Amino acid sequence: MSYLEKPLRDYVGAAASGQPTPGGGSVSALAGALGVTMAEMAANFTLGKEKFRDVAPQVTELLSALTEARAKLLDLMEKDIAAYANVSSAYALPRGTDEEKAARTQAIQEALAVALAAPLEAVRVTAAALAATRRLVDVANPNLISDVGVAAELLLGALRGARLNVDVNLAYLKDEDLVGRSRREADSLEAEARRLHDETVEVVAQRLSGS
Secondary structure: OOHHHOOHHHHHHHHHOOOOOOOHHHHHHHHHHHHHHHHHHHHHOOOOOHHHHHHHHHHHHHHHHHHHHHHHHHHHHHHHHHHHHHHHHHHOOOOOOHHHHHHHHHHHHHHHHHHHHHHHHHHHHHHHHHHHHHHHOOOOOHHHHHHHHHHHHHHHHHHHHHHHHHHHHHOOOOOHHHHHHHHHHHHHHHHHHHHHHHHHHHHHHHHHHOO
16 A cells, blocks of 8 residues: 555654665655645635735646646655665575676666656656745745745755755666766756745745845
8 A cells, every 4th residue: 555545654654664665765755745735835825815816827827836746746755665675676686696696787777777767856846846936935925925935945855855865876877878967967956946945935034024
């Protein structure tokens, strides 16, 4: 049964235990999904209010993007668990002969390439959610401004956590082209995400201070 169908305490307990999954990639995706919910809440508290009627089309668009991001991150939370299990299985393969060693090495490399995909996609999705959150902070119901700030903080933390899991897979991959492309993409997305986060929390701080 998927963790999404179990009580939250089951997931948290498993993550805290000595078992290998859920690990950092899965937890980072969940943190991102939680961050998105705060931006969604701010959007929902903006829609349907007469005083925000002029920005309703923009907020509706942003809410749709955020809801899609949340669904993707929850899916990645589960995919990361499955991918890590495949890596563990590959490392457990026999290596008593040269043939077994070669097969094991190939299986590990294939499993690592698959395991890279989930956290890298989480970096993409959280970066996109931060972009939506940055736009939202300018038009959202000011009563929810702190929640937009929470969204930005959680999303950047989630992105950085996912990035660490990208890097740990890249460290063991031998496909130099894949490593280079993935690292360049992650670098670019993280730099942009940091900018979006900083701009968002600056707006939040200004609103909270009344300036």
